[in-house]
Amino acid sequence: MKVFFETRSVEETWNVAREFAKDLKAGDVVCLEGDLGAGKTTFTQGLAAALGVKGRVTSPTFCIVQEHRGERFMVHMDLYRLKDEADVEAIGWNDYLARGAILVVEWPDRAGSLLPAAARRVRINSKGEEFRTIAIDSRADNLI
């Protein structure tokens, strides 16, 4: 089952992310799908706030992985510039999961078969200047 949200500001997207973050646990992978500028990094900012981690969540041009520690351990990856799963493996994908990170991933298609079946999928579509739709697969979908 999917749940759908509509947001009309950055703050509303943060609120959806905060709610979604409540049932995240160590070792979860969150796939953020959507075009350039859809709001994947913005959504991640909401996750970071809810997970009580430190450090600004940014959209780094030269940085593919950012580690955020605090109450929880969140790792934010932007795989846009990577080619395939060999590249993704090389930046420590498995190590992060083994260390109990919550892995939040933009452009997750690059990770190919590294993506666990139970990954949580969040799809953000831009419908206008500040209008976004956010579709989230419920956890149960991934267990079937």
Ligand SMILES: Nc1ncnc2c1ncn2[C@@H]1O[C@H](COP(=O)(O)OP(=O)(O)OP(=O)(O)O)[C@@H](O)[C@H]1O
């Ligand atoms: N309702 C909204 N939700 C999220 N972002 C919004 C919303 N309305 C406007 N925006 C703007 O849209 C932009 C989203 O940028 P963001 O960096 O989050 O996108 P992204 O999906 O991470 O892009 P990229 O693929 O380039 O990393 C921001 O400038 C943000 O201020």
Ligand SMILES: [Mg+2]
């Ligand atoms: Mg981004």
